[in-house]
Amino acid sequence: MSPTVTPFSELLRRRSRTGAGATAGASAWAGGAHDLLAGDCDVADYADLLGQYAVVYDALERAAERMADHPVAAPFVTTQLTRMPAIRADLEYLVGPDWSELCCPTAATTAYVRRLNEVAATSPGGFVAHHYTRYLGDLSGGPTLARLLEERFGFDTNGVLFTIFDQVADPAAFEDTYGAQLDAAPWTAAEREAVLAEVDLAARLDRALVASLRRPASPTAALGGAAHPLLA
Template identity: 80%
Template sequence: MGATVTTFSELLRRRAGRSDAAASGAAASGAQGLFAGECDVADYADLLGQYAHVYAALERAAERMADHPVAAPFVTNQLTRLPAITADLEYLVGPDWSELCCPTAATTAYVRRLNEVAATSPGGFVAHHYTRYLGDLSGGPTLAALLEERFGFDTNGVLFTIFDQVADPAAFQETYRAELDAAPWTDAERDAVLAEVETAAALDRAVLRSIGHGLPAATA
């Protein structure tokens, strides 16, 4: 009987969930805070304000990586979150939200890492892209339901959780993982991607702990 070969996407999934700093994305992480009953509307708005800075940096990196042969398959407008975050913050905070939602030190560190790694390295970009968007896509419906139940939100305020351009999230994630497995990285480059996923998870956890009551990061 031959040895079972573990795919790279499976290795990433395991690495993302190997510690309390699971790289499960904003939606799943924020949902954990709501489950714990530790988040009010102001905390949620603060979380979105921090992620406005994070996603602005990540989506600038996506623009730079759109023509890179390795990173390009992962770049799609279907996942873009910043317009939805902006609309949610205008609803929750007001038109001057950008002046009121200042980045915490943890958010500044996260953005710096994105600018240094995700915007310059295809592997670094994919690691951060995977950490954020696949977690958001899978955790979004849970977070939307929690926000509706707790705060009475319907569409306004939860646009961040709604991927209306992704018709079949499960099929999208399957295709995404197939692209991860097909990416032509060397062993050293794959190791670097795995390590960067852990870094992204730690940065996300720090952001969550820097706001409100210190929302806990999710576990896988």
Template identity: 90%
Template sequence: MSPTVTPFSELLRRRSRSAAAPAAWTGGAHDLLAGECDVADYADLLGQYAVVYDALERAAERMADHPVAAPFVTTQLTRMPAIRADLEYLVGPDWSELCCPTPATTAYVRRLCAVAATSPGAFVAHHYTRYLGDLTGGPTLARLLEDRFGFDTNGVLFTIFDQVADPAAFEDTYRAQLDAAPWSDAEREAVLAEVDLAAGLDRALVASVRRPGAGDDRAAALLPA
């Protein structure tokens, strides 16, 4: 009897669960919003993510024609228009001028710019970490924001994937694409390692919003020398 081979998507799911990723809005961010934060704190957090998603979606544009990365690139997941609309509602039309990235956010974006626009494996690792977290944790976050701040649609557009009719089916397709990607064992290990790194960068970002400076040293320490 031949040994059972665990699909890569399952290995990634197990690794990401232990690393608290997919991280977007389901881990530290959820804890922050469930604590003693106000609308300004939430707007600050969303402003930090605006910088991250802008970098990630620019990387997606560059990866859209890559034979390995292209299957994961879809406008169904694009978050920047919703983030912009939420921040205009929460902060005003000049939100981008008022958003000051923390050093932890800058470290996160520096990593994205260094690897996600050039390495298909690294791109998929960051794409998986952010977007599957959004898709899974979005409804929970929306309810939390609605209960805490009285938001209805404005302010929670980021959490609404109106282009994804069936999130469960979408996730199944995404995981099938992970399994079909033609990576070697070494390349798969690199993807797993990048998911760990992405989760750590996310935690540092949230910590830097919770208490400015708190996540900065952690984010710097995560990055390769």
């Protein structure tokens, strides 16, 4: 009897929900928001977190533009998942029209973006690792996060647009298709291990970003200063 071969998508799912990557692929962004909101935070703290993620998603979506024509990465690039328009709208509601001028990335956010620029914008495997970590997490964790924000702050649509994927009619079917694309990617065993390792790193970068916002010196510690060049 030949040994059973575990699909790569299943290996990635297992890795993302255990060990170092416990927040990845299940709900990285939503998990970070849950961590912050579980403490004594207010709307300004949530806006701080969203402002940091604006920098991260801007870098990731710029990487997606560069990877759109790559034969391996292209199947994963879709406007259905694009989050920056929703993030901008949420921050305009939470902070005001000048939110981008007030967004000052923490050192952890800067490190996260540096890694995205180094890997996600240049390597198809690195891009998919970060793409999977962020967007599949958003898709699965968004409804729970939306309910939490509604209960905590009374948000309905404004303030939680980020969690709404109105272009994905069937999230479960979308995730199945994504998994099939992962399994079909022509990676060697070594390349697959590199993707798994990058998912672990993406989770650590995300946790560091959230930790950098805990117990800030003031409610607006992360919203103040010059505009980040990625948001220009």
